[in-house]
Amino acid sequence: MSMSTSALFARHALLPEGWRADVLLEWDERGDLSSVRPGADALAGVEKADYVLPGMINLHSHAFQRAMAGLAERAGSSEDSFWTWRELMYRFAGRITPEQMEAVAAQLQVECLRHGYTAICEFHYVQRDPGGALYANPAETALRIAAAARRSGIGLTLLPVMYGYAGFGEQPLKPGQQRFRTDPELVLRIVEALEAQRGPQLEVGAAPHSLRAASAGQLRELVAGLPAGRPLHIHIAEQQLEVQQCLEVLGARPVDYLMERVEVDGRWCLVHATHLSDGEVAALAASGAVAGLCPTTEANLGDGLFPLAPYLAAGGVFGIGSDSHVSQSPVEELRWLEYGQRLARRQRNIAVDDACRDVGTYLWRQALRGGAQTSGRAVGRLAAGRRADLLVLDGAHPNLDGLDTGEVLGRFLFCGNDNLVRDVLAGGRWVVRDGRHVDQDAVARRYTQAVRALRAM
The missing domain is CATH 2.30.40.10 (Urease, subunit C, domain 1)
Structure with a gap:
């Protein structure tokens, strides 16, 4: 038989x-x-x-960065940081063609599937050609990510990124950022061009890159124009310098500033959110949004540690992502999420609650919950x-x-x-x-x- x-x-x-x-x-x-x-x-x-x-949901991916994983591990002449790593990333982003992007994305997705991710959220910001011009189809590179997903079989949430500025205070984009240049109108055009791709294996949302790269007015315009219920992701409070600049230029901490200007609710994913005040921890947990944690990338870039214990105590929801793809394994993300907390607090077995005292079970189930919510897809449960x-x-x-x-x-x-x-x-x-x-x-x-x-x- x-x-x-x-x-x-x-x-x-x-x-x-x-x-x-x-x-x-x-x-x-x-x-x-x-x-x-x-x-x-x-x-x-x-x-x-x-x-x-x-299957686990990978809630934060920049697929093209898989091609440079492991190539930024040589010390420079000055103190290395996220900001020095970013220069190498810009060089790769400036070169890659749509065909290469599809090939790299497919390889990444295959590796993610082999290690237990069955869905991925692609925070996709390389929209233009190497000279900064739009492709004939503004969704050209996003369609390449979708083609890779059809080949690999992974479920996909595509998040075209709004990227308008180089820094707080609406600083003009630098030459290395011209491929990322978008505004609310262009992002919504890309979302519309991807409408035919939507189906059981693919959802389309949007992502303001960060408060550095998008103004408050642009945020409100994008949120208002996006179809109801679609996922919204944003990088936030990843670096201490970012928090400092946000305070100096905008007069508030990043999460506080975001929440004062748009309604942050369950369709939002705040990626990294590493450096939070106690009030921001409580506000993020109360909002119903998902904290998108990427422990291997956050460690690789020297970002810092998310305040997991107080966030969980406040009822916060989290999920995991592989971000820059120094790892493609949910096991490694969850292991280092827990280990980072143990090192910082000098105690064991942090990620538990009264209903579940087993760390492995708690981490897997909670990451499923957050990943499913922020993917906008019917996943995460048998x-x-x-x-x-x-x-x-x-x-x-x-x-x-x-x-x-x-x-x-x-x-x-x-x-x-x-x-x-x-x-x-x-x-x-x-x-x-x-x-x-x-x-x-x-x-x-x-x-x-x-x-x-x-x-x-």
């Missing part, structure tokens, strides 16, 4: 109510879960798995009506041998560096089998060709 391609029997699956045994998961032709039944019988012809998790996005862990790996289900996520996140993700289903399509993406070799060849050409330019 042939195996069913639209069903999976999980001996253990992480459902919204917790771990459940003997779960039959079925999905339809659209890639939506049609039935999730615990306590089911193992039917003949249905594939079986030991441990099944909802439940009927949600996308069929799931991970099958390698039950034969020694790290998972003989565990109670309550121990699985602790082992997954905090035991060694082997990738325990064996198979990945995204939108009802098996895209990773036995640890390999179904198109891995062809995607890698195109990526290698693109990066060689970029480095030769």
